[in-house]
Amino acid sequence: MAGHDLEAQEALARDFQPALEGPLVGEKKTSRAITEEYAKADPVYVAKTAALPQKFSHYRPILGDGNCGWRAAGFSYFETLLRLQNRTQLEEELARMTSLNNLLTTVGGFEEWLFEDMVTETTDLLRDLADLIPSSPQAAEDLLRQRFNNRATSDSIVYHLRLLASSWLKGNRTSYQDFIPDGLGVEGYTKDWIEPVNQEIDHLGMTLLIDILLKPIGFSVEIVYLDRSEGSQANSHIFRQEDSNGAPVNPGGPMIHLLYRPSHYDILYKEQPPMQIVDEVTRNPQVNRAFTRQISVHETPAMMGGFPQLDMETLLCIPGFGLSSPPQHHGFHTPQYSQRPMEQTFNSSPISASISPISPGASSTASSVAVPASFPAQPASQPSLTSPTLASPHSSFPAPTTQIPIHTNFPPQTRPSLSSNPSIASHLSHTSELSSPSSATSSFRPSKYEWEAAADWQEPVIFQTSTFKNSHYNTAHYNNPNFQPEEWTPESEEPPAPRKRSS
Amino acid sequence: MSAPNKRSSTSSTSSSSSRTPTKRLLTELSAFNSSPASSHPTLIALVPSPSSLLSLRAILSGSPLPISTGYASGRWLLNITIPPNYPNSPPTITFVTKICHPNVKWETGEICLDVLKENWTPVLGVVGALEAVGRLLGEPGVDSPLGVEVASLLRQGDTIGARGLVGFWCGEERFDGVLEEGGEKDARR
Numbered sequence: 001m002a003g004h005d006l007e008a009q010e011a012l013a014r015d016f017q018p019a020l021e022g023p024l025v026g027e028k029k030t031s032r033a034i035t036e037e038y039a040k041a042d043p044v045y046v047a048k049t050a051a052l053p054q055k056f057s058h059y060r061p062i063l064g065d066g067n068c069g070w071r072a073a074g075f076s077y078f079e080t081l082l083r084l085q086n087r088t089q090l091e092e093e094l095a096r097m098t099s100l101n102n103l104l105t106t107v108g109g110f111e112e113w114l115f116e117d118m119v120t121e122t123t124d125l126l127r128d129l130a131d132l133i134p135s136s137p138q139a140a141e142d143l144l145r146q147r148f149n150n151r152a153t154s155d156s157i158v159y160h161l162r163l164l165a166s167s168w169l170k171g172n173r174t175s176y177q178d179f180i181p182d183g184l185g186v187e188g189y190t191k192d193w194i195e196p197v198n199q200e201i202d203h204l205g206m207t208l209l210i211d212i213l214l215k216p217i218g219f220s221v222e223i224v225y226l227d228r229s230e231g232s233q234a235n236s237h238i239f240r241q242e243d244s245n246g247a248p249v250n251p252g253g254p255m256i257h258l259l260y261r262p263s264h265y266d267i268l269y270k271e272q273p274p275m276q277i278v279d280e281v282t283r284n285p286q287v288n289r290a291f292t293r294q295i296s297v298h299e300t301p302a303m304m305g306g307f308p309q310l311d312m313e314t315l316l317c318i319p320g321f322g323l324s325s326p327p328q329h330h331g332f333h334t335p336q337y338s339q340r341p342m343e344q345t346f347n348s349s350p351i352s353a354s355i356s357p358i359s360p361g362a363s364s365t366a367s368s369v370a371v372p373a374s375f376p377a378q379p380a381s382q383p384s385l386t387s388p389t390l391a392s393p394h395s396s397f398p399a400p401t402t403q404i405p406i407h408t409n410f411p412p413q414t415r416p417s418l419s420s421n422p423s424i425a426s427h428l429s430h431t432s433e434l435s436s437p438s439s440a441t442s443s444f445r446p447s448k449y450e451w452e453a454a455a456d457w458q459e460p461v462i463f464q465t466s467t468f469k470n471s472h473y474n475t476a477h478y479n480n481p482n483f484q485p486e487e488w489t490p491e492s493e494e495p496p497a498p499r500k501r502s503s
Numbered sequence: 504m505s506a507p508n509k510r511s512s513t514s515s516t517s518s519s520s521s522r523t524p525t526k527r528l529l530t531e532l533s534a535f536n537s538s539p540a541s542s543h544p545t546l547i548a549l550v551p552s553p554s555s556l557l558s559l560r561a562i563l564s565g566s567p568l569p570i571s572t573g574y575a576s577g578r579w580l581l582n583i584t585i586p587p588n589y590p591n592s593p594p595t596i597t598f599v600t601k602i603c604h605p606n607v608k609w610e611t612g613e614i615c616l617d618v619l620k621e622n623w624t625p626v627l628g629v630v631g632a633l634e635a636v637g638r639l640l641g642e643p644g645v646d647s648p649l650g651v652e653v654a655s656l657l658r659q660g661d662t663i664g665a666r667g668l669v670g671f672w673c674g675e676e677r678f679d680g681v682l683e684e685g686g687e688k689d690a691r692r
Contacts, residue, residue, distance in 0.1 A: 110626065114626060117590075118625075155588070155591040196621070196623060197624065197625065199622075
């Protein structure tokens, strides 16, 4: 490595200061804030942080007081339990946490007086959340944030987690002892690295915590490592329960995302519709498709006119599905995607425009609104939503534009597609995963893997249509909440060529 | 004067946030009183002050320490202050009886010990922390001394001189009182 690279790295390490003021667990923020934070940093960081918001729309900063990793994992544990909205599971966790006291005394060797106060904080919180979740999930979330920002409560829960990790290590010496640094031995390691308060979590500690707290209930954890290693994207590692063949035991289970920067952890979020609904759609794609077909046969302009505005907007969120009767009318449960600001999901929209079979007639009205504005970034539900009937002559509906709030309306032939977008086209030539013919040309039922590949694009997708550029969905538009002026880069004018490093 | 904005007393019932270290301290004290003396050799007494449980007094005895350390003849009174967020923060322990030790400040009795500062773990408890202080007497660290004179003797390799100095002050300052609920009695007066 060249000398100045090392210097730059050292300077970054010196300058990086996790926030020491403010709440222990911060509010959710758009992950573009991370990109902006690193805008002037080393090019590796710039590239990696620029790619980050495409995968994770939001992040939650955690105070860097030496407990951030423990606190981030602990908060995510409770938050994910809340997200599942399952009172029974919260009560099961309450029972599990109480029964783990046994592990703390027998295996961990801790006296009961030592941990009972801390365990009480954890179990109290679980109980209070279980009581709140059926009536008011919002109040439960507020309570969780409030408890985790109360220093005494928060630290007690964190210390409970430390004791759990320590006991788990003592009970599973053979599995972990090779990972203990510096020949400390199990006792020395727990004493020096896990049990002191404010001792930040190391990799083994995180592994232990995940193994005792999250894996047994089927939660998996993805840790995104934002460091200076080679590559244009942050590396990530997924911790989950796996069977002997290495296949995940609970593939559809909830996943927690953590962002690791040297010696600091924050929480990352992917915006996605509630999990249960996704599972339902994934299991029954055929049934759903049959239903959409049926809907399109039945629908008449009169029916559509009778529905309130709100339902129409919900449907507009589904690409290629501009018009049909509201799902509840047919007793069919359709995911209700909420409309989101486009900057959270815009990365996946161009591919949806190019691979969903949208007839010219329909796309000029419906999809042009729905696709950039909000597209569910959920690959699994796609097969059910691209109704083949819409590509047929059925799509010549009476002009519905009067009922639909259209903000933008760009012509179908200028829709961004894989081949017309130079940034993606150049990427295509480098990556094999996107060069399969199905993703670029054949346009029906993209597989899950294509969607993942689409989400992995290294650079932000640039919308090419003039209508889009002039709309406030464009981040370069002054009305965009995430306004960022465009910069002229000479390289982008030239045909992409493999870059060579002169150094 | 207008009536002050009176907080309703119900606000203090908000469950967990108002928890104090008192309960845990009481448990620790009763565990200490019922445990055999061999489990805490140097610590011979630990008693809360009459006014507040968050302030305690303790007596350390040097008799279990090797003669070669120079501390075997010592007996010291210590003051323990429990912070409100105990056990997440360590107790503050100071020597009331003067002690000549590389890691104790002569004037204030302040102790420099990692487990009482950045390496504190709630696992220790007050008794464990006092035992750690007792062990520190036998294993002085001379690298970042608070007691400069004796540390410089040790660093020069003058162990005999250091032992003599330590032993002199142990005899001179020895605390011969006993601790009872309600205060200590100093046998010398």
